[in-house]
Amino acid sequence: MPLPEEMTLHPSPKKWAFVFGVGILFCCGGVLLVIQQPGLMSWLVLAFFGLVAAVGLAMILSRRAHLTLHADRFEQSVLGRRFRYQWNEVSEFFVWKHQYNSLVCFDVAKDKSVLGRMNRGLSGASGSLSDTFGIDAEDLAELMNRFRDRSLMRSGDKPF
Structure with missing residues (x-):
């Protein structure tokens, strides 16, 4: 598809x-x-x-909470806070499971913050999506990776 x-x-x-x-x-x-x-x-x-x-x-x-996947970036908005990342700024997406919860995680190239380092220590990545947006976490990670791969292929950027 x-x-x-x-x-x-x-x-x-x-x-x-x-x-x-x-x-x-x-x-x-x-x-x-x-x-x-x-x-x-x-x-x-x-x-x-x-x-x-x-x-x-x-x-x-509120319908303001969302995850929008664009050709060159993705944007996550939750409870009034908005985060934007270019596809070439993030690593591949993967699922981190902890007890009964699954998070879609990714590493951000420019994130050198204390919170980013703490997150890396816990999950292996500096960032994660706040929700799975009604989709299975594995399927969401795969979808995000498909968008990322397409963007990197089109732009000729090297993967992070």
């Missing part, structure tokens, strides 16, 4: 509905905890799961 010149993917609403539901459920537990045992820890539990629910709701309602 030929690759389009541009493709935009959005996070799975089911996943974020689940996160929202779990946040609300634990918020209810936090309210009961505050009523029965008022104290700092009770309020922290309520605040944390309130934040989890708020992020879940924001991801459901």
Whole structure:
């Protein structure tokens, strides 16, 4: 199947509905905890799961979270933050599995930050996608690599 010149993917609403539901459920537990045992820890539990629910709701309602694959670059936007990388600035994409979670990871040539070094120590790469955007992580990594390979072939750039 030929690759389009541009493709935009959005996070799975089911996943974020689940996160929202779990946040609300634990918020209810936090309210009961505050009523029965008022104290700092009770309020922290309520605040944390309130934040989890708020992020879940924001991801459901906002269509601003996306991954757009262009011919020469990709762009990831999540919760108002946008990251752009040229295909020739990143390594091949691979899946890093940790317990029940899979992340699509990549290394960024110019990333010399402390966070980048820490990420490299954990996953072997300085960057990762924030979501799998409703696609299996292996399939997403393969799709990203196909876009990257096509871009490098067209431009004649050497792989990172």
